[in-house]
Amino acid sequence: MEVYDNLTILQALLQEDIHIPHLCYDIRLERSNGNCGLCVVTLISPDGERDVKACQTPIKEGMVICTNSAKLENYRKIRLEQLLSDHNADCVAPCVMTCPANIDI
Numbered sequence: 001m002e003v004y005d006n007l008t009i010l011q012a013l014l015q016e017d018i019h020i021p022h023l024c025y026d027i028r029l030e031r032s033n034g035n036c037g038l039c040v041v042t043l044i045s046p047d048g049e050r051d052v053k054a055c056q057t058p059i060k061e062g063m064v065i066c067t068n069s070a071k072l073e074n075y076r077k078i079r080l081e082q083l084l085s086d087h088n089a090d091c092v093a094p095c096v097m098t099c100p101a102n103i104d105i
């Protein structure tokens with residue numbers, strides 16, 4: 001696919017209507033804080049595979065990106081469980097600064 005310059009992998013995927021989980025990125029934010037970890041994808045190269053956060057990684061020409069695999073799905077489940085285990089809707093508004101998704105509740 002062809003995308004504009006200076007996009008992250010996540011922005012490029014969304015531009016192409018390819019959706020992966022992403023809690024702390026929102027188009028209204030200048031930049032995600034990269035805390036949720038749900039947007040992880042696997043970069044595949046001749047040197048091997050490497051998992052990266054799609055919202056923090058600039059997209060580059062020639063990248064081969066896996067967005068869905070059993071390993072990624074398992075990682076996302078574990079990461080979501082970690083997020084939910086200590087975040088029981090107990091925010092005191094405005095909590096945009098501490099919310100992992102940067103949402104002004």
Ligand code: FES
Pocket residue numbers: 021022023024025032033034035036037038039040053054055056
């Ligand atoms: S959307 Fe990438 S770490 Fe949260």
